[in-house]
Amino acid sequence: xxxxxxxxxxxxxxxxxxxxxxxxxxxxxxxxxxxxxxxxxxxxxxxxxxxxxxxxxxxxxxxxxxxxxxxxxxxxxxxxxxxxxxxxxxxxxxxxxxxxxxxxxxxxxxxxxxxxxxxxxxxxxxxxxxxxxxxxxxxxxxxxxxxxxxxxxxxxxxxxxxxxxxxxxxxxxxxxxxxxxxxxxxxxxxxxxxxxxxxxxxxxxxxxxxxxxxxxxxxxxxxxxxxxxxxxxxxxxxxxxxxxxxxxxxxxxxxxxxxxxxxxxxxxxxxxxxxxxxxxxxxxxxxxxxxxxxxxxxxxxxxxxxxxxxxxxxxxxxxxxxxxxxxxxxxxxxxxxxxxxxxxxxxxxxxxxxxxxxxxxxxxxxxxxxxxxxxxxxxxxxxxxxxxxxxxxxxxxxxxxxxxxxxxxxxxxxxxxxxx
Numbered sequence: 001x002x003x004x005x006x007x008x009x010x011x012x013x014x015x016x017x018x019x020x021x022x023x024x025x026x027x028x029x030x031x032x033x034x035x036x037x038x039x040x041x042x043x044x045x046x047x048x049x050x051x052x053x054x055x056x057x058x059x060x061x062x063x064x065x066x067x068x069x070x071x072x073x074x075x076x077x078x079x080x081x082x083x084x085x086x087x088x089x090x091x092x093x094x095x096x097x098x099x100x101x102x103x104x105x106x107x108x109x110x111x112x113x114x115x116x117x118x119x120x121x122x123x124x125x126x127x128x129x130x131x132x133x134x135x136x137x138x139x140x141x142x143x144x145x146x147x148x149x150x151x152x153x154x155x156x157x158x159x160x161x162x163x164x165x166x167x168x169x170x171x172x173x174x175x176x177x178x179x180x181x182x183x184x185x186x187x188x189x190x191x192x193x194x195x196x197x198x199x200x201x202x203x204x205x206x207x208x209x210x211x212x213x214x215x216x217x218x219x220x221x222x223x224x225x226x227x228x229x230x231x232x233x234x235x236x237x238x239x240x241x242x243x244x245x246x247x248x249x250x251x252x253x254x255x256x257x258x259x260x261x262x263x264x265x266x267x268x269x270x271x272x273x274x275x276x277x278x279x280x281x282x283x284x285x286x287x288x289x290x291x292x293x294x295x296x297x298x299x300x301x302x303x304x305x306x307x308x309x310x311x312x313x314x315x316x317x318x319x320x321x322x323x324x325x326x327x328x329x330x331x332x333x334x335x336x337x338x339x340x341x342x343x344x345x346x347x348x349x350x351x352x353x354x355x356x357x358x359x360x361x362x363x364x365x366x367x368x369x370x371x372x373x374x375x376x377x378x379x380x381x382x383x384x385x386x387x388x389x390x391x392x393x394x395x396x397x398x399x400x401x402x403x404x405x406x407x408x409x410x411x412x413x414x415x416x417x418x419x420x
Contacts, residue, residue, distance in 0.1 A: 051255070067292065087295045118247070138380075140190055140380070157382075169339070187220070198344045236343065257290060319397055337349070355418065
């Protein structure tokens with residue numbers, strides 16, 4: 001059968017960003033035979049025993065409760081499971097001195113769906129005029145490339161680069177001399193900490209972006225999938241930011257619950273109501289089992305505690321090991337730069353003036369048994385040609401410590417050979 005697809009059907013049936021690259025990675029692993037690869041492409045979090053045990057205990061608690069039948073055998077509110085909304089409200093009010101009501105909170109099936117709702121509720125054509133979905137700092141999460149049904153609405157801005165030559169480190173910062181958030185902007189989206197780079201925008205930078213957007217009543221969605229309080233994958237101090245035009249978006253995927261797709265939006269009730277209506281039309285409501293065990297984990301305080309003591313510690317140790325190995329193995333005379341590791345579960349490597357493309361470098365890494373992700377997929381919406389896009393790699397911290405050490409040594413050898 002060969003059905004005729006609509007304009008939206010054609011767009012949504014195509015793979016974008018890393019999903020397209022993953023097809024090649026899956027084929028490589030499937031056809032590898034007896035050859036072993038160190039896979040540094042994974043976005044799946046490591047199954048940490050303490051975290052898995054938390055979810056087991058919460059499941060057992062749910063199974064033993066009178067609430068079980070209501071959770072799995074009944075439809076629920078489009079806004080979300082009331083006990084989870086209550087748990088998030090109480091935790092955030094106590095933790096950040098807020099005054100949230102239940103109307104400030106929406107539960108979604110993962111945070112990716114939340115950005116889809118927002119990008120199409122606030123961005124796209126309005127009375128014949130195009131409202132842009134602005135990504136203020138590129139590179140950023142590859143998934144933003146597929147959230148809008150109006151591709152021309154997505155606009156990203158090149159960053160400024162703070163480079164520390166002697167240390168082989170660098171950091172992206174918003175270029176406020178170029179960034180435009182105007183009456184033609186529908187919404188703003190960015191991740192903090194950032195997938196793929198580990199970048200954390202400062203509190204002052206976030207406040208400036210939010211203030212620029214507030215002039216024209218533009219919502220700002222802050223993707224906090226790696227942020228405090230859960231999964232607390234920030235390795236530098238940061239404060240969640242709240243405000244009338246800010247929608248704080250969190251996910252429990254990296255807190256050990258990716259299979260259940262639990263996302264949370266916290267924002268002004270008027271904005272939340274718009275997104276809730278969008279969700280009602282799209283899928284009625286989020287699955288309730290994951291919400292129910294999340295409510296138990298958050299209300300008890302156990303999720304926040306494990307996030308800080310176990311999840312953060314695990315990945316920060318991996319990052320420090322990767323940094324130390326690269327510092328020792330990489331040729332100091334070559335222009336390689338590792339992004340400052342401020343959070344998330346990835347490292348981001350920039351090979352300045354690389355004489356081959358990131359895709360070709362990816363292929364050479366595969367020849368030595370290492371799989372990483374070419375960086376060019378992480379610049380959705382960037383409409384200017386920038387060679388930097390083809391000089392970067394995302395390296396996952398989900399491999400074992402021994403695998404990371406071996407992979408970084410092999411990467412260093414490939415780097416030296418590629419420049420030579």
